[in-house]
Amino acid sequence: MATFTNILESEEPSITINPSHKLAKINDNIYGGFTEHMGRCIYGGIYDPGNPLSDENGYRKDVIEAMRELNVPVVRYPGGNFVATYHWLDGVGPKEKRPPRPELAWLGLETNEFGTDEFLKWCETIGTEPYFALNFGTALGWVEYCNSSNNTYYANLRRQNGREKPYNVKYWALGNEMWGPWQVGQMTKEDYAKKAYQWAKALKLLDPSIELILCGETGYSTWDSYVLKECIKWDVHSLGGSMTASLISMHSIHIYTAAAEHLPNATAPRSAERAIEITARLIDLARIENGVPHTVPRQTICFDEWNVWDPTRAPGDKGAEEKYTLSDALAVGVWLNVFIRQSKYIGMANIAQSVNVISPLMTTKSGLLKQTTWWPLLLFSKYMRGYTLAINVRCAEYLGPTEPAWIRGTIETPWLDVSATISDEGWVSLAVVNVHETRGFETRLEGIGSGSVEVLTVTGQAVTVVNVEGKEEIGIKKSQWDGKGLFSFPKHSLTMLRWKA
Ligand code: AHR
Secondary structure, eight states, X not given: OEEEEEOOXXXXXXXXXXXXXXXXXXXXXXXXXXXXXXXXXXXXXXXXXXXXXBOTTSBBHHHHHHHHHHTOOEEEESOSGGGGGOOGGGGSSOGGGOOOEEETTTTEEEOOSSOHHHHHHHHHHHTOEEEEEEOTTTHHHHHHHHHOOSSSHHHHHHHHTTOOSOOOOOEEEEOSSTTXXXXXXXXXXXXXXXXXXXXXXXXHHHOTTOEEEEEOSSSSSHHHHHHHHHHOOOOOTTTTTOSSOOSEEEEEEEEEEOOSSHHHHHHTTXXXXXXXXXXXXXXXXXXXXXTOOTTSOOOEEEEEEEEEOOTTTSOGGGTOOOOOBHHHHHHHHHHHHHHHHTGGGEEEXXXXXXXXXXXXXXXXXXXXXXXXXXXXXXXXXXXXXXXXXXXXXXXXXXXXXOSSGGGTTTXXXXXXEEEEEEOTTOEEEEEEEEOOSSOOEEEEEETOOSXXXXXXXXXXXXXXXXXXXXXXXXXXXXXXXXXXXXXXXXXXXXXXXXXXX
16 A cells, blocks of 8 residues: 655655555465467467477476466466356367367367366466366366366366376356456346356355355446345355355456556556455445454455456457557556555456467567566566555656546546565565656655665666567666665656665
8 A cells, every 4th residue: 555645746756665564465366377268378378289499298388487487376267258158178188089169259269279187287387376267057067177086077087187186276266257248148247146156155065165256347337346245245054154254255357458648558557456445345345234244254356357458459359469568568567566555455466368468478489578568577576575565655646638537536646656565584675667758756765774775677768669579678677776865766667676674
């Protein structure tokens, strides 16, 4: 959390920080990924058999390395919209027997060469946890296949397919964007809430150890308030009489931001911050109205699709291969600041997506391109873990148009967008995105002590710069600062300052 004091453009900005003012533990799962059967994400992305860059399983080694470098704790799969008509059974067993199917979300053909076992093995190779999105109809068998150690049909099918030990997939989403008109299986909020609750009950009876994620919308819609009210209950009956359990652990929301102009683009993730604040209150309202006791852990938000994406410039049915600019990298910096500031409410967040499709990572036949947006993600994932610190930011505000327009009037858009963390080892990290296109800010930093400060900067010549193969202009520049006087945050930059408290 950050408090913001709006000052005149002519006044000196300041950031106040106190390493002992811890606010909330940051869930590592905010650095989650997402791989969908869409465009070149799976085929040609994480899985590329026959390519010399792939291992014996057909997994791209350079992608594995990048996911490890990013220390991605959890990856969502197999969609997205793709999951609406997916049957997991098509994607298990001998590859030559797997049926090719028409794919209705992105209007392609699914060979099913890559499926549950291939994905789960990939997760184990990376050292990340899987998170499955399901559709109603096929879910029970899928959970049994993945998690059961009993002598039952689907658990035995898994054994027959070469995997004795259960995978113990913990996170399962009750559908994806079920409110969307593009969705095969679109539902009214009433139908969804009823169905989701029934399926949640059955799934938890089958495997009480799983965590279920309710399908929300943007977090600020009637759909969200309705399904929360209907599904966040005190579910004592279905869980063996336990007084502390709930069927639902998290509520999923999705937002993509984008704008043609730099400032509306870079400040757009502030809408996600407002969405989180609203969703957290809707969760509390449902708990209060349904009399959920405090012994039932408060449900958190699963922001399982977020990123910069304009589907008109990078359409989904054409693979959504966005080319990200420095402006987009700064927007991603603001997105990540949002998750840090709001960490109290966030159980998981998944950048959409991890490879090739609206992604910071792009595979080519001969290598891996790191787009501009890779660098803020890497910096945050490496350093912004531990606890969120309370800070106060005094600076002036951008006052022009915003995207969406409702940002103006509901949340401020300061020139300096800031968050801070402290790690278990006592390292303080302060992330500052200066969204101003032409002005640097000489800023007073109060409470940073007097030692040497490590400085990591992401910036470039202009906000329009993109990284291309052979010329990756945007990266991380390292330097030192003696901690004395004012610190100058350069125009259109992300700066991370790190010191030992
Ligand atoms: O991430 C791309 C798509 O965007 C997902 O499939 C869908 O859930 C969302 O609309």
